[in-house]
Amino acid sequence: MTSAYASTLLTRTFRRSNHLASRTFLRNGLQCPKCGQGLAVQTRSIHSPADDPSFTSIVDNPPNLVRSGRKHGPGLIILALIPLTAFALGTWQVQRLDWKTKLIAKLEDRLVRSPLPLPPNINPEAIAEFDYRRVFATGHFRHDQEMLIGPRLHDGNNGYMVITPLERGDEGTTILVNRGWIPKSLKRQADRKEGLPTEEVTVEGLLREPWKKNMFTPDNKPELGEFYFPDVEQMAKLTGSQPVWIEETMEPDLLKAYDREAKGIPIGRAAEVNLRNNHAQYIFTWYALAAATSVMLWMVVKKPPTGVARRVRQNKEW
Template identity: 35%
Template sequence: MNKTWTVTGKAGGTRGNAARPSLWLTVLSLAAFVALIALGVWQIERRAWKLALIDRVEQRVHAPAQPIPAPAAWPMVSTANDEYRHVSVAGRFLHDRETLVQAVTEEGPGYWVLTPLQRDDGTQVLVNRGFVPSERRDASTRRDGNPDGKVEITGLLRMTEPKGGFLRNNVPQHNRWYSRDVAAIAAARGLHEVAPFFIDADAGSQSAGGPIGGLTVVRFPNNHLIYALTWFALALMLAGKLFVTFGGGLFRRGRFVQEPAGGSDAAARRTGSDAGTIVEPT
């Protein structure tokens, strides 16, 4: 004898006819989950790289000053291996060829004073002597701070900035400078055999009445942990949504009503828009 079970669900359909996500949506959701996890892992790796970079730069900045690289090594100087090295260089300033580069510092808006330093071997190095406010832009206002004789400068080796400032490009023909582009400044000032980097002079190298040195900001944003947690949180939320979509039905309970086969009540239930019939052999 067979038993007839009538399953009553929500209006508009039965459990057997419940809508399921399409295949492409399922694949897209799984791909998004994998991508979010990958982004989180990538940010963790980036954080490890950034911490190593910060540690390496800190060691360079606080190391004893060493002579700048020899001219033969200039083509090999790179950001990864040399930027922010504590270096020293000696020579005579060419004050008549200085270049003012717009800057905003803890002292306010003004200019960096970049002056070529002529070395005994004939090569030249651009030195960022420091900051001057706008009212001291004219070199005549700070002649007492411009040493004439041989000087020794210590500071941090910095890489050239050829891409201009934020949303602003250098205009050499109008003597407007927004970044410390060594090659462009050298060409504009008629300099030759110039190092492909410049030196940020430290506070100990400044002269009375001259630009304010030692204002280099060494700071590296390190928000990678926040980014990683964000990606992982989004992946977790997506996983929860997938679980509800595909596994939530396991926890939903339908109403099963046993009716004698052929009974009028059962027939009525079976013909309802929200009913289905399951026949189970006994």
């Protein structure tokens, strides 16, 4: 190493030491030992955030840790109630299916029995025990007290149900007979003379319980001769009959039905139980809904969080 190179190296080292010392003096608020004016010149270029009186550090105002991506609201509770409710309704429909199946079997057992003669006086409260029981009664139709219930559809055609009191001569009582359906075009009695027998007749039919009105069916207007549903009690008072309802039956025969329709003779119903039994479909629907919504609930609960699992929400005062 030459003396010139050593001299240059010592000079650079000395200058660097003086510079660091000068910066150290400025940070500590001391004057430079050489010029004495370094503090005034250099302090204007060095500023710390802590010098601001309104400065707040993270120690004074810490951040809030917020969990994100796995939070569930009230919707999860509603989603959990759906499968429980659907399962309960499906179970209820299982019970309804058992009840309806037994009821239809009991009514069909009554249909296979031989028809009974209708007694002169009938206790209305006992009719429920003989619902769908085949009976027969003899008497004369009171066509002057005939009532038409409608509109009623039969094979897609509009018409009416003919309700005629049957006056039983020997017994001295009257009952209501649902003779069957006629087309709307033969509403007037003058257009269906063949369907108005005047001689003594024997009517065979089903003893039925009084009908229950549908909430969408309008009220009857007997003063105008308009009936929309068979109100047995109302019709019995109007005609002076017993509140006994008989539905006349006939053998299912398409040609015979066409002939009756053309002549204005009411088409009676078939001797069969016409109660609807759709509870098996309801069971499948409710249980399928319970299974589907249970899978949806499991997917929502087990769904992994998207993005960062936790994030820092900055304080509003920062």
